[in-house]
Amino acid sequence: MIELLRSESPSIRPEMASLACEPYISGCIRDCWAEDPDMRPSFKDIRVKLKPMLQGM
Known part of the structure; x- marks a missing residue:
């Protein structure tokens, strides 16, 4: 993992x-x-974007 992070990928x-x-x-x-x-x-934006997940609960 360290090598992957150091690479130019x-x-x-x-x-x-x-x-x-x-x-x-x-x-x-x-x-x-x-x-x-x-x-x-x-985090506020994420909550707004994922709000449709709460529909029907």
Whole structure:
């Protein structure tokens, strides 16, 4: 893992192609993985993005 982090690899994020979830969830995950920390959503933004998960509860 340390060697991978030291390498010039652009990203070590896992592939999401096989992830079976709603598009708003995978979109939120991708937003949280932004390389630039300033581009990542705040916890408040994450709660708003994931609010549809609470429907029907």
